[in-house]
Amino acid sequence: MRLAPLAATLLFAGAAAAAQLPPVSPSAKPPREVALIGESQPLPPPTPQQAASSELHGVSVADPYRWLENPDDPAVRQWIAAQNAYTEAALAAMPQGKALTARVRQLAITSTARTGPMLAGGTLFYLQQTPPQPQPVLMAKAWPDGAAKVLVDPNTDHGGTAITAYWPSPRGRYLAYGTAEGGSELTTIRVLDVVSGKTLPDTLPWAGGGTTPQGLAWDADERGFSYVRFAPPAPGQEVEQFHATLVHHALGQAAAADRVVFGQGYSKTAEYVLVNAPASAQAAVLAYDGDGGPAEVFLQHGDRFTRVLDRGANVRTAAWANGRLYAAAFRDAPRGRIVAIGDDGKAVPVLAEREGAIQQIAPLGDGFLVVRSWGPDWWVEQYGAGAKFVRRLPLPEHGIGIGEIASESGQPKALISYSGWTTPARWAEYDGNTGTLKTVFEVKPAADYSKVVARRIDGTSKDGTKIPVTVLSLPGTTANGKRPAILYSYGGFDLPVKPGFIGPNLAWLEHGGVLAYANIRGGNENGQLWHAQGQQLHKQNVFDDFHAAALALIDARWTNRAHLGILGGSNGGLLMGTQIVQHPGDYRAVVARVGIYDMLRHETDFANGPYNIPEYGSIADPAQFKATLAYSPLQHVQANTAYPAVLLTTGENDPRVAPWQSRKFAAALQNATASPRPILLLTRMNAGHGVGAPFSQRVGDTAIGLTFFAHELGLGVEK
Template identity: 35%
Template sequence: MNRLFTYPTPHKGNITEIHHGHEVADPYRWLEKPEAPETRQFIAEQVALTEGFLAEIPARAQIQARLSALWDYPKYQAPYQRGERLFFWKNDGLQNQAILYVQEGRDGEPRQLLDPNSLSEDGTTAVVGESVSDDGEWLAYLVAVHGSDRTEIHIRNVSSGQDLPEVLAHTKFASIAWLPDSSGFFYDRYPATQAADALYQNNALYFHQLKTDQDADQKVYDRPDNPSLAFPPEISNDGEFIVLRVWHAAISRNRLYYRRTSADGPFVQLIDEPDALYVFLGNEGDTFFLHTDWGAPRGRVMAVDINQPDRANWRELIPESEDAIDSAGMVNNGFYLVHMHHARHRLTLYQKDGTLYREVDLPGLGTLAFLQARSADSYFSFSFQSFLQPPTIYRYDITADELTQLWDVPTAFDPAGYLTEQIFYQSKDGTTVPMFVTRKKDLALDGTHPTILYGYGGYSISLTPAFSPAIAQWVEAGGIYVLANLRGGAEYGEEWHRGGMLGNKQNVFDDFIAAAEWLIANNYTSSAKLAIHGGSNGGLLTAACMVQRPDLFGAVLVGVPVIDMLRYHLFTSGRYWVAEYGDPADPAHFDFMMKYSPLHNVQPGATYPPTLVYTADTDDRVVPMHSLKYIATLQEHDSGQNPLLLRYDTKSGHGMGKPTAKLIDQVADLYAFLYRTLGIA
C-alpha cells in the first residue's frame, strides 16, 4: 500500500454483536470512552498528524488574515422592548462574544448590561439565552461553559447591574417565563442527580422566587410516567395563563397544556396527542391562537376556545397556503406570518379575524430572523440578511407602512461584483429540489472553479440565505458556494421533512448527490474541484455521501457528525433522535439504517476523497466517539493516498456559544485543507 501518510495504528477490539440475524463488528468501541488513556493517546496522535499537515500549507496564514478582516464588522441583533427599556446584543467586530446593551426608551444612550467576555479569558464561557421581565427590571441569563449544552441561570438587576446571589443549575435549553409582576419566573430543569444513562430525562417545571435559593424552588409540574417529556413554559400576552409546549426532544410534534397563573391547580391538557406542531401565539380572553400543521402540512392559524376545546369547534383564521409558515406571532392586535417561499422569506400581516392586512416589502431575497414584536404594539424590529448582505436591523412601523434601517453595517466585503442565483434541479426520484449558488458575476462556467456544496437535510430545519464572512472569503478567492435545500428540512412544510426522515433518509443523500451531479454537468465545477460540507446531521450527510459516491467529490468536510447509527441513541440526548432516524432495535429500522450508516459502509480497499472530520472535546450533543470511530475506520480501510484527517478542538462543543477566535481558526483550518486538496493556488 503506497500511502503518503503514516496513520496511527490503534488496536482493534474483538467485539461482535448479532443484530436481527446480522453479525456486526465494532472493533473501535473503546473509542467511546473519551477519558481513557488509550483514547487520549489516539486523539493526540491524530491531532499531531493534522496540525503537521495544516502547518505545511502556506496559504493558511493568508486565509486567516482575510477571514479576520471580513469578520471585523458590527453585528447586531434586533432590539426588543420591556417596560420602557430597549435591549439589544452587539458585537463590535472581533469580540469573542456579543455584549447585551440596554437603553432608556428609543432615544436613550445605550449602556452595557452584560458582557460575556468578562466571564472567561478566552471567550469560551458564553451567554446562550436570556429573558427580561415585563417591566424591564430583571434579566435572567443562561451561561454555558466550553460549548456544553448544560447551562446555569443567573439573575441580574437591570438598574444596578448587579447579580443576585442565587444560581440555578441543572438546565439544558431552558425556557424562562416571568410572572407579570416580575416577582419570579417559571423554568424547566433536570434533576440534580441522576444516573449517566438517564441524562436529560425527567425534565420538570419549577417556579423560582427572586432572592431565594434554588433549593426553595417549587416544583410545578412533571411527568414521572413519561420521563422523556420536557416542559418549556411561556406566559400569555395578557398574563392570565401559563402555557406549556410539551415536547419530546427533537421531534416537531408536541402537546399543549395550560393553567391560569393565578391558580395552583392541575394543568389542563388542551392537546395531549402529539400528532402535529402546535405553537401558542397568544390569546384574547379564553380564545387561544395557534400556529399548527395539523391537517395542513404547510401550516395554518387556528382559534381555539378553551371552554369548547373539541377540535370540531376550532376555527381556521388563516388557511394553509402554497408557502409553508416558518414562524408566526402576534403584533398590532393581529398576526404576522413569516412564510417560506422556495427557501426564502416573505412577511405578511393579518388582522385578528384572519383577514389579510398587508405584505411587507422586504429588502431583498433573503432571511428574516429575530423578529421582536409585542401583541399590542404597532411596530416591530427584525434582522434581514442574504448571502451578500450582512445581518441588518430594521424597524417597521405598521401604521405608516415604513421600514427604517437602525444601524449601518460596514464590512470589508463589496458585494457589487457577485450574484446569487436560485436553481431548481431534479433528484434521483424526480423530485424538484432548490439550491442557491453564490459566485462572481463574471465567472466563466468552464468547470474549473473550486466549489463548496453545503447541506443539512433533517429535523425540519430549513436552510435559507445567510451572510457569512467564510462564504465572502470563498467567493472573493474565485470559489463558488452552493446551499442545497434538501428533503428533511421544512422549506416546503412537514411533508418535505417527512420525505427525508426514517425510511426516507436516503432521499436526503440522493438530493445532495444530484446537486453535485448537476453542478458538474452544467460546468460550474468538476469532481476534482468539488467539496461537500455539513455539520451535525449535515455531517452524517457528507459522510454518507462520501461512502456512497467516493468518486464524485474532490474533498469532504464532516463536522460534528452522527456516524454510528446503531449506537447513536445510547449517548446523551441521542435517544431523542429516534423519531428522526429510527430505532436500531426495530428490525425494519435496522435494515434502512444499516444501508446508509457511514461507519458500517466504509469499504475495505476503497479510495476515499480527501476528508477532514472535525469535532470537539465538550460536544455533549453529538459526542466525539462518532468522529473518532469514523476516522479510525477510514484510515484502516482506505487504500488511496488522500489525506483522511481529524481536527479535534478543545474547550469547545457542538457549536453553541463558540467564540469568534475559535470560529476563525476553524474556518481557516477547513479552508487551508480545501486549498491544498482542491489545488487552489
C-alpha cells in the same frame, strides 16, 4: 435539543448483509503516502482494532473501534493527542493557510453586530458583539430612542463563558439569563435587577441546555418564574441530561427549594419550549418527546397546566397575540394553518393554509405577523383583527432569511431582523399602520459584497423531486466546468437552510471559487411534507437529494468531480458521512463537523442520541434497523476504496453528538482508504457542538475549512 445546523454562511461556523463485512486488518491496508505539498508525509497514527460486535435482529454487526468510545481510557487520550498532532501538522503544511487565515480574519472584523431582540415593558433587550470580542454582551435600552447600556458581559474569562438565553420579566424590571462553560451548553440561570444593574443572589444550575432547550416563563407579579431543569445530581455525580421538568423558583429562595410544577414522569427525552407574552405574563408550553416530532400544547395558569392540543394537531410553533395563543398546526395542511386558543382552551381556526410554509408567528397591533418560506425564498405577511390579510411586507423578494422579530400586542410597530447572502444582519422597524419599513440598525461589512451574483439551479433526486440549489460567485467566475466549489446542506430536524450573510466566505469567491447551498428534504423550507419525506424510513431521500444537488453543479458546468468539495455539520455531518461511503468518487474533499457516523450506536445513552428517535426512528424496530443499517456511514466503510480527502472535527464537551462518533469514523477511513488523500481528525479540547463558541474559534474554524478545501480543490491563493 434539535441538532442545530452549523451556520450555512460560516464554514466552521445496503442490505442487512452489509453489517457482516469482516473488519479491515491494518496489515492489509495498502501502502500509501499522504502527499500534502509534494513531499512525503507520515501516515496517520495507527489505530488497533479490537474484537467487539452487536447482535441486532439476528444480524451480527462488527464494531472493531468501539474501544474509542471511552474518553477516560488513557489509550484513547493518547490516540486523540496523536491525531490532533497529525492533523495540525498536515494543516500547517498547506501553503494557502497563511493568506486565507489573514483574509478570513479581516472579513470577520465587521462593525458591531446585534442579535436576539426582545421587547418587554417598553425596553428592548438584545445581544451585542464587536469583533474580535470573544462573546456577545447583553444590552438594554428604552425603545426606541433610549441610551443603550451593558447588562451582562461574559468576557472576563477569555470567552470560555457564553450567554445561552435570556428572559425579561413582564414589565422589564428583571432579566433572567443563562450561561454555560467550555461549549458544554449546560446552563446556570442568574437574575439581574435591570434598574440597579445588580445581580441577585439567585443561582440556578442544571437549567437545561444541550440535550434539551433552556426555557423560562415569568409570573405576572415578577416575583418568580418557572424554568426547565434537569434533576440535581447526587454529590460527586454528573447531572443526567434526561427527564427534564419545569420547576418554580421564587426570587430570593435557594435553588434547592424550587419545586416541580410540570413534567414529572412526562418523558425521558422531554423538551419544553415555553412561549411567553412578556407584557402580560401569559405562558404556554410546547412539550416534545424528543426531536423532530410535533408538540403537545399546554396553557399555564399558575401551577396548573391544561392540555389544549395533542400531537395529532402537528403543532410546530406558536405565539401570543392579544390574549390568545396562535399556533401553527400542520395536520392536513403541510404548509401550515393557524388556530387560536383562548383561556377556555378551545382551538378555533383563524387562518387557512396559504402559499408558503409557516416558520414563525409574532404579535402586532390587533393582529399578527407570519413568516413564510418556500425553498430559499422567505417573506413576512401582516394580518389584522380577524386574521384579515393586510399586506406582504416590503422586504427583498429573494436572497434573504428572516430572523427574530421583537413586537408586542397592541403596539403597531415591530422590529424585524433579517440578513441575506450579500446583506449583513439588519434590523428594520415596520409600522403596521402605514406599511412602511425603515432600517434602524445594520452591520457594516469589511468588504464590498454587492458584486456577488446568486443564481438558482435545480437538481433532480432519484424519485423525481426537484431540489433547489443556490450558486454564489463573483463576476468573471464563469461556469467553465472546473471551478473549485463547496456545496453545503443540512437536511433534518425540521430545520431549514435559509439565506444568510456569507461573511468571511467571500475569501473563497475572491479567488474564483463557487459556493452552493441546497434545500434538501428533512428541513421545513417547503413545509412538513418536505420534512417528513426526509425522516425515519425515508432518510435516504435526504442523501439522494444532496447527491442530486452535487450532480446539478457538475451538469451546469460549475465544477467537476476533481474540484467539488462538500460541507456539513451535526446532522449535516451524517449527510457528509453518507456521501463519503455512497459516492466516494464524486467528491474531491469533505469537511464534516461534529457529525454522526455510527447510527447503530447513536441511540445509546451517549449525548443526544435518544432524543433523536422521532427524527431517525429507533433501531429497536426491525424495519427501521434495516433502513438505518443501509445508510449508517461507519458500517459501509470498505477496504481498498479510494476515499476523498476528509477533515472531521469534533469537540470534547459536545452534549449533542458524542465525540467518539468522529473518532470511530476517522479510524475506519484511515485504515481503509486506498487514496493518497488525507483523512484528518481535529478534536477541540475545550469546546462543544459549536453553540456559544468564542469569536476566535469561529474564525479559526472558518480559516481551517477554507484552507483544507483550497489545498484539496486547487483554489489559486497567493502564498
